[in-house]
Amino acid sequence: MLKITTLLFTLLISSALYAQTVKLTTLNWPPYTEKSLKDLGFTSLIVTKAFEQAGYQVDIKIFPWKRAVKQGTTAGSQFSGVFPEYTDGCKAHQGLESNLIGRGPLAFIEKSGANIQWNSLSDLSQLKIGTVLGYANTPEFDKMAAEKKLKVKAAKDDLINLKKVLKGRINLAVIDENVFRYLQAQHPEFKSLKVNSKLLSEGIGLHICFRNDPKGKTLLKAFNQGLEKINIQEITDNYLKALLKN
CATH class of the missing domain: 3.40.190.10 (Periplasmic binding protein-like II)
Structure with missing residues (x-):
């Protein structure tokens, strides 16, 4: 009985974690975002830390920019947004713009x-x-x-x-x-x-551009709340100082 209870508890925890995972797209744009850099770049780190404050895990996938935008903003995609995007770019894709994640x-x-x-x-x-x-x-x-x-x-x-x-x-x-x-x-x-x-x-202000649908609106609110709990400039300065020193 104990084994069954433990298994059920594990499954419930796994399901909860899966439900709280947000998938986003980005591009190789070092030092902001880059698959070979620690934490996928300092902007990816900012995004991850802000979402963690809101109770989400983040799954970031890197594509060429045009594909990243299409995957992150097209209806029916498994992804819910793209970053880092400018205001004009997000408007052009009719997306939902987050608060600033940097400049x-x-x-x-x-x-x-x-x-x-x-x-x-x-x-x-x-x-x-x-x-x-x-x-x-x-x-x-x-x-x-x-x-x-x-x-x-x-x-x-x-x-x-x-x-x-x-x-x-x-x-x-x-x-x-x-x-x-x-x-x-x-x-x-x-x-x-x-x-x-x-x-x-x-x-130029950088943002996450969320897809304009109910899920995107939920993520936008959660992310903006998470951003208020972290120090973007401190994360950026510390990351770049360590990176360019090496």
């Missing part, structure tokens, strides 16, 4: 001796600028790029763009400053590149 300062990367000066984006109209396919930048930048007022060429990833800057194929590359610092630490050849003196954006 991504957007920078222009140039060769160390370039010292490109600009006050408005129109000052860059004659330069070749690299972006990443499928990424949102700032509304003004993306609007000007769509209207061909900027000479923008999209690449598969940030690494390709940095190599293009290094070889002089493009003048500037749009990249998150934290990502650049990480890649610069990983690739010694990028030591001859630097952040332009003027940021494209001081910090």
Whole structure:
């Protein structure tokens, strides 16, 4: 009788844990999210800790960005959301935007001796600028790029763009400053590149974009409550300090 009771208790606990597991999608975007990094990157760690505060376990799967968005926002998917997403991106997918899980300062990367000066984006109209396919930048930048007022060429990833800057194929590359610092630490050849003196954006807000359905609404509420119980900046600073030191 004791064995049966123990088995039933174990099954009940397992079922409860399974019921409290949320599945999310993301991309390889170190140091924010990355399958080879500890805790899958510092943003994944923030998401996990916030959900833990709300009583959920998190199952994070990594895909190419477009697939991550589709899996995380399409009705009928096993996943309930995608991160890290910008406000405009979440609106475009008609999703439910969480409170901030961090910010991504957007920078222009140039060769160390370039010292490109600009006050408005129109000052860059004659330069070749690299972006990443499928990424949102700032509304003004993306609007000007769509209207061909900027000479923008999209690449598969940030690494390709940095190599293009290094070889002089493009003048500037749009990249998150934290990502650049990480890649610069990983690739010694990028030591001859630097952040332009003027940021494209001081910090674009990052969020989880939950699917807009009843489950998504429940998860959104629980996650936001969990976020209030953790220190996002402390988690971010400690993680990056340890990562870039190694």
